[in-house]
Amino acid sequence: YRDVVHILYTSSPSQALCASSPKGGAFDKIINFVSNAKASERWHRVSDDGEGEPVKGGDIMPKVLRTLPERGFRRRARAVAVLFCAVCLGLAVRLFFLQVRTDGFYADRAQGQQLRDTVVPADRGRIYSADGLLLAANSSCWTLRASPREMPEEKIALAAHGLAEILALDEAALLEKFSDRCSNDCLLRYRVDRAAADAVRDFCEENSITGIRINQDSKRWYPQGAFLASVLGFTNVDNAGVAGLELKYDDLLTGENGVVLTAVNAWGYTLEQSYETERFPTEGDGLRLTIDSCIQHYLENALSYAVQEHHVAARAVGIVMDVNTGAVLAMSTTPSYDPNEPRVIADTAARNTVEALTGDARKAALQLAQQTQWRNKAVSDLYEPGSVFKLITCAAALDAGAITKHSSFYCGESISVAGTRFHCANHKRHGAQSVTQALENSCNQSFIQIGARLGREAFCDYFAAFGLREPTGIDLPAEPKQSLYYTADRMGPVELASCAFGQSSKISYLEMAAAVCAVVNGGKLMQPYVVSEILAPDGSTIEQLSPVCKRQVLKAETSQTMREMMEAVVLYGGGRNAQIPGYRVGGKSGTSQKLDSADEKARIASFVAVAPIDDPQFLCLVCLDEPHSWTTAGGSLSAPVCAEVLEQTLVYRGVPRATEAPAASTAETAADLPADGDSFDGA
Numbered sequence: 001y002r003d004v005v006h007i008l009y010t011s012s013p014s015q016a017l018c019a020s021s022p023k024g025g026a027f028d029k030i031i032n033f034v035s036n037a038k039a040s041e042r043w044h045r046v047s048d049d050g051e052g053e054p055v056k057g058g059d060i061m062p063k064v065l066r067t068l069p070e071r072g073f074r075r076r077a078r079a080v081a082v083l084f085c086a087v088c089l090g091l092a093v094r095l096f097f098l099q100v101r102t103d104g105f106y107a108d109r110a111q112g113q114q115l116r117d118t119v120v121p122a123d124r125g126r127i128y129s130a131d132g133l134l135l136a137a138n139s140s141c142w143t144l145r146a147s148p149r150e151m152p153e154e155k156i157a158l159a160a161h162g163l164a165e166i167l168a169l170d171e172a173a174l175l176e177k178f179s180d181r182c183s184n185d186c187l188l189r190y191r192v193d194r195a196a197a198d199a200v201r202d203f204c205e206e207n208s209i210t211g212i213r214i215n216q217d218s219k220r221w222y223p224q225g226a227f228l229a230s231v232l233g234f235t236n237v238d239n240a241g242v243a244g245l246e247l248k249y250d251d252l253l254t255g256e257n258g259v260v261l262t263a264v265n266a267w268g269y270t271l272e273q274s275y276e277t278e279r280f281p282t283e284g285d286g287l288r289l290t291i292d293s294c295i296q297h298y299l300e301n302a303l304s305y306a307v308q309e310h311h312v313a314a315r316a317v318g319i320v321m322d323v324n325t326g327a328v329l330a331m332s333t334t335p336s337y338d339p340n341e342p343r344v345i346a347d348t349a350a351r352n353t354v355e356a357l358t359g360d361a362r363k364a365a366l367q368l369a370q371q372t373q374w375r376n377k378a379v380s381d382l383y384e385p386g387s388v389f390k391l392i393t394c395a396a397a398l399d400a401g402a403i404t405k406h407s408s409f410y411c412g413e414s415i416s417v418a419g420t421r422f423h424c425a426n427h428k429r430h431g432a433q434s435v436t437q438a439l440e441n442s443c444n445q446s447f448i449q450i451g452a453r454l455g456r457e458a459f460c461d462y463f464a465a466f467g468l469r470e471p472t473g474i475d476l477p478a479e480p481k482q483s484l485y486y487t488a489d490r491m492g493p494v495e496l497a498s499c500a501f502g503q504s505s506k507i508s509y510l511e512m513a514a515a516v517c518a519v520v521n522g523g524k525l526m527q528p529y530v531v532s533e534i535l536a537p538d539g540s541t542i543e544q545l546s547p548v549c550k551r552q553v554l555k556a557e558t559s560q561t562m563r564e565m566m567e568a569v570v571l572y573g574g575g576r577n578a579q580i581p582g583y584r585v586g587g588k589s590g591t592s593q594k595l596d597s598a599d600e601k602a603r604i605a606s607f608v609a610v611a612p613i614d615d616p617q618f619l620c621l622v623c624l625d626e627p628h629s630w631t632t633a634g635g636s637l638s639a640p641v642c643a644e645v646l647e648q649t650l651v652y653r654g655v656p657r658a659t660e661a662p663a664a665s666t667a668e669t670a671a672d673l674p675a676d677g678d679s680f681d682g683a
Contacts, residue, residue, distance in 0.1 A: 386592025
């Protein structure tokens with residue numbers, strides 16, 4: 001076959017074209033060759049190197065010429081073509097990815113190398129009281145930064161000396177910063193006032209010092225100082241909310257920062273050609289609160305006086321609420337602090353204690369003191385409510401039908417429950433008495449009997465229905481996820497007895513206030529709230545927040561009966577110090593023992609009052625934590641505070657006084673009042 005190929009290969013083009021002809025040319029040569037080969041039986045085997053080797057006969061075939069490897073060539077050509085196409089396709093995909101899918105990435109990198117952006121901080125949204133008083137605003141300040149690589153080398157020492165003197169900084173540290181010629185940015189001082197910024201600007205201009213940047217900034221400012229501090233909270237150095245409403249509504253209050261873009265060269269220096277573009281900052285949304293500044297002033301002033309007068313060691317709590325909507329009209333934890341300087345300990349005694357320490361002990365004490373003063377005790381702390389809780393036990397028993405208004409009980413020397421003996425305060429024996437009289441006298445033994453008639457299952461059900469197991473849902477941070485209480489399966493007779501008169505359970509002050517609102521407002525448990533409107537930067541209303549009724553806890557007739565009993569407590573019982581001339585007031589006192597305190601004599605003196613009790617509008621709860629006075633009774637220490645706050649509130653809100661007030665008790669002094677019977681063992 002190779003001979004045939006050879007003949008075709010060596011034929012001229014004209015001969016090859018004639019190969020298809022039956023005569024002459026290459027075709028004839030092939031026929032003759034094949035015929036001769038058959039005749040002489042001369043077949044040859046061709047080796048791989050193209051050499052012919054005779055199989056039969058002795059003649060040697062002439063050397064066969066190598067031919068083009070047509071099939072292998074085609075395979076290699078196809079492989080190269082496929083590879084080339086694959087490379088082209090890969091390049092095309094990569095170009096598409098770079099130009100279409102990631103064009104913004106490389107554009108941003110280019111802008112980052114060519115432009116310098118300066119952030120213009122946005123103002124936080126403003127906060128107003130219900131009556132329009134500005135509570136939280138913004139003030140201008142300046143942040144000082146330096147670019148050492150832009151500073152003249154011969155001016156570095158002068159700049160370090162002059163700026164250290166103006167800004168009260170360490171000169172050696174500044175000199176070290178400025179000597180780093182590779183640095184393009186370093187912080188000198190954060191949030192200085194206008195005077196300091198002007199002094200730095202004048203110094204740099206007089207001495208031809210470049211590389212110092214004075215950037216305008218914004219910081220939070222509280223024009224009323226310590227007023228409502230525990231509710232408002234404060235911000236950190238980055239203008240982010242840390243506590244209170246500033247933390248709860250941080251996303252809403254935070255505005256959108258602006259930016260100024262400036263062209264720079266390859267070394268980071270600002271180009272002399274003027275190129276700047278600016279995106280203006282947008283102020284955050286504002287808040288209008290339910291807090292009335294006048295009522296808040298009434299509460300803070302009265303609490304401050306009580307704390308000083310009775311030497312309250314663990315701060316005092318006061319809450320004023322609208323009983324029908326759940327709106328918080330005033331809330332205070334006293335002593336407070338100045339949110340403009342939140343890290344300064346406001347309480348003199350606590351500050352002196354911290355300053356007397358050194359080293360790690362001082363750091364730990366300072367941190368504890370700061371966290372304590374920032375804590376909104378009215379929302380975040382749990383306490384034993386004491387005899388104020390008897391309102392809940394009484395309302396639950398009346399509503400469940402376990403007792404009636406005319407049920408009677410007997411109070412002797414003591415009462416034994418599963419081997420544990422309980423007695424009333426100062427071992428008083430009240431004898432036979434009705435439910436109303438038991439509430440007036442704050443009789444422990446009677447309420448132990450009421451709790452037993454109600455039963456632990458029903459007691460726990462009403463405890464939960466009044467919202468005392470769960471957070472109230474108020475729009476303030478750091479509310480406990482749950483209170484400390486006994487469930488029905490863990491409550492024995494002794495636990496039921498102590499819980500019935502307000503011990504062995506710990507709830508928040510706000511939970512107690514919200515539950516008493518439900519007792520007097522017709523049985524509706526309202527969710528407390530402090531924000532009434534979301535405001536746009538121009539002051540227009542974006543959203544109006546409405547009151548939320550969580551559930552119906554009591555029947556309306558039960559609530560009516562409880563209002564009558566609470567009024568009797570103020571007229572004839574332990575709440576006589578809460579009487580207000582011309583107004584009908586209902587309330588209940590409490591003097592709870594702090595079971596988890598190392599001091600066995602530690603007490604919380606509390607009182608809750610509602611006025612007008614015949615048409616409930618306002619509730620005031622006052623709790624003095626660990627008073628050191630002539631008594632610890634809530635009816636003696638806290639009731640006058642409630643009366644003062646409520647009287648001013650009623651007059652301020654235009655509630656008319658009655659022409660004839662109900663007959664009051666004949667007791668003239670606090671010493672004549674019955675002692676509160678709400679310590680754990682009645683002692």
